[in-house]
Amino acid sequence: MTEYAVVDPATGETVASYPTATDEQVEAAIAAATAAHRGWSRSSSAAERGALLRRVAELHRERRAELAAIIVREMGKTITAAEGEVDFAADIYEYNADNAEKVTADQPIDLAEGSQGTAVIRRASLGPLLGVMPWNFPYYQVARFAGPNLAVGNTIILKHAPQCPESAAAIEKIFLDAGFPEGAYVNVYASNDQAATIIGDPRVQGVSLTGSERAGTAVAEVAGKHLKKVALELGGSDPFILLSTDDLDGAVSAAVEARMDNSGQSCNAAKRFVVHADLYEDFLAGIVAAMTAIEPADPTKAETELGPLSSLRAAETLDQQVQRAVAAGATLVAGGTREGAFFEPTVLTDVTPDNPAYGEEFFGPVAVVYSVPDEDAAVELANDTGFGLGSYVFTTDPEQGERVANRIEAGMVYVNLVLADSPELPFGGVKRSGTSREMGLLAADEFVNKKLVRIG
Numbered sequence: 471m472t473e474y475a476v477v478d479p480a481t482g483e484t485v486a487s488y489p490t491a492t493d494e495q496v497e498a499a500i501a502a503a504t505a506a507h508r509g510w511s512r513s514s515s516a517a518e519r520g521a522l523l524r525r526v527a528e529l530h531r532e533r534r535a536e537l538a539a540i541i542v543r544e545m546g547k548t549i550t551a552a553e554g555e556v557d558f559a560a561d562i563y564e565y566n567a568d569n570a571e572k573v574t575a576d577q578p579i580d581l582a583e584g585s586q587g588t589a590v591i592r593r594a595s596l597g598p599l600l601g602v603m604p605w606n607f608p609y610y611q612v613a614r615f616a617g618p619n620l621a622v623g624n625t626i627i628l629k630h631a632p633q634c635p636e637s638a639a640a641i642e643k644i645f646l647d648a649g650f651p652e653g654a655y656v657n658v659y660a661s662n663d664q665a666a667t668i669i670g671d672p673r674v675q676g677v678s679l680t681g682s683e684r685a686g687t688a689v690a691e692v693a694g695k696h697l698k699k700v701a702l703e704l705g706g707s708d709p710f711i712l713l714s715t716d717d718l719d720g721a722v723s724a725a726v727e728a729r730m731d732n733s734g735q736s737c738n739a740a741k742r743f744v745v746h747a748d749l750y751e752d753f754l755a756g757i758v759a760a761m762t763a764i765e766p767a768d769p770t771k772a773e774t775e776l777g778p779l780s781s782l783r784a785a786e787t788l789d790q791q792v793q794r795a796v797a798a799g800a801t802l803v804a805g806g807t808r809e810g811a812f813f814e815p816t817v818l819t820d821v822t823p824d825n826p827a828y829g830e831e832f833f834g835p836v837a838v839v840y841s842v843p844d845e846d847a848a849v850e851l852a853n854d855t856g857f858g859l860g861s862y863v864f865t866t867d868p869e870q871g872e873r874v875a876n877r878i879e880a881g882m883v884y885v886n887l888v889l890a891d892s893p894e895l896p897f898g899g900v901k902r903s904g905t906s907r908e909m910g911l912l913a914a915d916e917f918v919n920k921k922l923v924r925i926g
Contacts, residue, residue, distance in 0.1 A: 474635035474659045479546040479778040479785075479811040480769055488635045491659045496668065499658040503598035503625040504673045506653030511595055511623040519621055520570030523563045525648035530560035530609070533644070537609060540636045545605045546778040546811065548769045551732060558891075559613035562909065565893035566617035573914035574622055576923075587926040594919045595623030596675035596699070600668050602689060604681045605631035605780055606735045612641055614897065615678050616655060618913035626655045627674070629665050633781065662688070670696045676917045679703070680737075683902055701906030701916050703737065703898055705831045706859030709852035710740035710888075711874065712749055713845060713865040721864050722756035725837075728862060728888035730764065730815070733776050734835035735784075738860035738897075740888065741832055743839045744848045750841040754819065757837060758804045761815035764835075778811035779834050785811045788834040792816060795827035805836075829856060845874065853879045859899035862888055881907075 475487040491499075530537065538552035547555070577591040601615045608630065616626050630638035642657035660668065669677050669692045676699035679689045686702045693700035710728060715721045728740035745753045769777030779785040789808045795818055796802050805816030815835040821827050827838065842848045852861060860882040863874045871885040881899035884890055891897065896910035906916050 474630075474632045474638075476544050476636055477633065477781065478543050479781050482782065482810065485543055486636065488659055490661050491664065493664070493667075496658060496660055496664050499627050499656045500598065500668060500671055500673055502653030503627050503656050504653075506651055507595065507597050507623070507625045510651045510654060511625060514623070516570040516574040516621065516623075519623065520567040522649050523567040523570065523617060523621060526644055526650075527560040527563035527567065529644045529648055530556055530563065533640070537637070537640055540640060541608045541634070542769050542777075544608065544634050544637055545780040546769050547732065548771075548774045548777045550772055550774070555607055555610050558893075559609040562610070562613040562893045563617050565909075566621045566914075569911065569914075570621040573618070573911060579922075587924070589922065589924040592921045592923050593622060593915075594921055595619075596917050596919055598625045598627055598674050599917055600665065600674055600677040601626055601628045602665060602677065602679040602681065602685070603628065603630045603634075605633050606732060606737075608634045608637040609641065611680050614908040614913065615680075616645075618908075619917055620650070620654065622914050622918050624675075624917055625653060627668060628655065628657050629660045629668075630657065632659075635659060665689075666692045669693055669698060674698070676700065678906070678916070686904070699917060701904075701908075703904040703906060703908060704859075704902060705833075705857060706737045706739075706899060706903050707741045707829075707831045707855050707857045708738055708860045708862065708880070709855075709878075710743045710862040711848050711852055711864065712743070712745045712753060713848060713863070713870060713874070714746065714867060715749065715864055716866055718749065718752055718756065722753060722760055724862075724864070724888045725753075725757055726760045726764075729837050730761070730776065730835055731889060733779060735780060735833050737903075738882065738891075740862050741836075741838065742852070742855075743837055744842055744851050745839065746848070747841050747843050750839075754803070754817075754839055757839065758817050761817060761835070761837065762804050764815050766809075766812035766814060776815065776835060779813055780811075782811045784833065785813050788813055788832065788836065791827065791830060791832060792818070792836060795821060795825055798825040798827065800825055800827060800838075803839075823854070831857065845870065849874060849877045853877075856902040857899070858901035859903035860884065 473487045476485040579589040645655040678701040680703040686704045767774040801820040803817040805814045861880040875883040896907040896912040898907040
């Protein structure tokens with residue numbers, strides 16, 4: 471049987487392992503989520519569900535140290551970043567608690583002149599949902615999915631990444647300790663085949679996945695076969711466009727922050743740096759100096775900025791990508807060395823459209839830097855990708871910022887700032903980066919019945 475296991479990427483030690491769920495346990499999870507929806511969900515008010523979510527937020531904050539330590543072991547996140555992730559997850563639950571009544575309120579419709587009576591859109595939960603979550607943000611990703619869906623009354627069956635069994639169990643315990651009834655949030659150590667069975671079960675009304683394109687394709691195929699709603703948040707190769715600046719050091723600092731977040735393992739991290747030719751040489755020198763000054767180190771230390779990648783396999787995959795890019799003509803300006811699961815910050819240039827790296831996502835501390843002559847060339851290069859998650863534009867011209875934001879093919883554009891995600895801001899992409907929106911008020915509309923009630 472395949473196992474869920476905690477393998478500390480910093481040491482390679484297998485800390486603990488857990489057997490995959492039995493088919494009977496999977497059935498019990500579906501049955502519990504179904505019973506909770508038919509009972510608790512339909513009888514509870516939005517205010518009551520919001521109060522429970524508020525307690526979930528409080529418990530995240532109370533257990534901050536314990537929760538953070540778990541994900542340092544599971545996927546190598548630095549302790550400072552881990553604590554910040556727990557805080558952000560708490561903020562997301564609190565936001566959904568604050569807005570539970572707002573997102574479930576009736577939405578009146580202005581009837582055509584001469585029509586009698588009233589009409590409203592009434593939002594109602596759909597039922598049990600399956601969440602398939604990734605390893606890179608073990609708490610935050612769950613909060614994005616579970617928070618808004620529990621607020622509207624859906625129940626959750628959660629399949630976490632196989633390397634995150636301890637954080638998965640800790641989250642389930644928080645929901646139970648907060649007062650949610652059995653079945654409202656159920657963790658299950660399911661295999662991929664069992665996940666497909668859950669999606670196909672007629673009691674389950676939808677599935678949300680955050681992960682790779684490969685996983686998204688597999689889940690969407692099963693969901694489509696069974697006519698189930700599917701929400702996908704997949705990869706990204708986000709452009710960081712620098713057109714003008716009166717603070718180059720600040721722009722370089724922002725670029726490095728946007729690339730190195732979560733040791734480079736963030737879907738919406740800046741990965742391609744598209745720089746105006748007038749600034750290119752100075753920017754390149756700056757980003758090389760700044761990135762190479764960051765050294766991989768022990769993730770349990772508060773001062774560490776870059777820990778290991780999530781696993782030895784992840785580091786080996788990134789290593790192969792970099793080597794393949796260089797073999798195809800890219801210039802390795804800095805870095806490129808791996809030691810176990812640790813990968814030093816790396817900068818590549820001269821990545822041309824015929825290079826495999828041009829269309830790939832580097833999920834780690836690798837920056838690809840391009841020079842462009844003008845705005846049009848910058849936009850063309852930024853959009854020349856199958857991805858469309860986030861993007862960043864730096865310019866001293868406000869009109870240019872607005873103009874470029876309108877031209878970028880992405881779900882999110884940040885102008886003159888990075889790392890500005892917030893619970894009230896919707897998150898999601900277009901093209902191969904996904905099909906849905908999480909966070910913000912839009913998140914609560916992904917899995918609801920927007921029922922028309924027309925009264926004469």
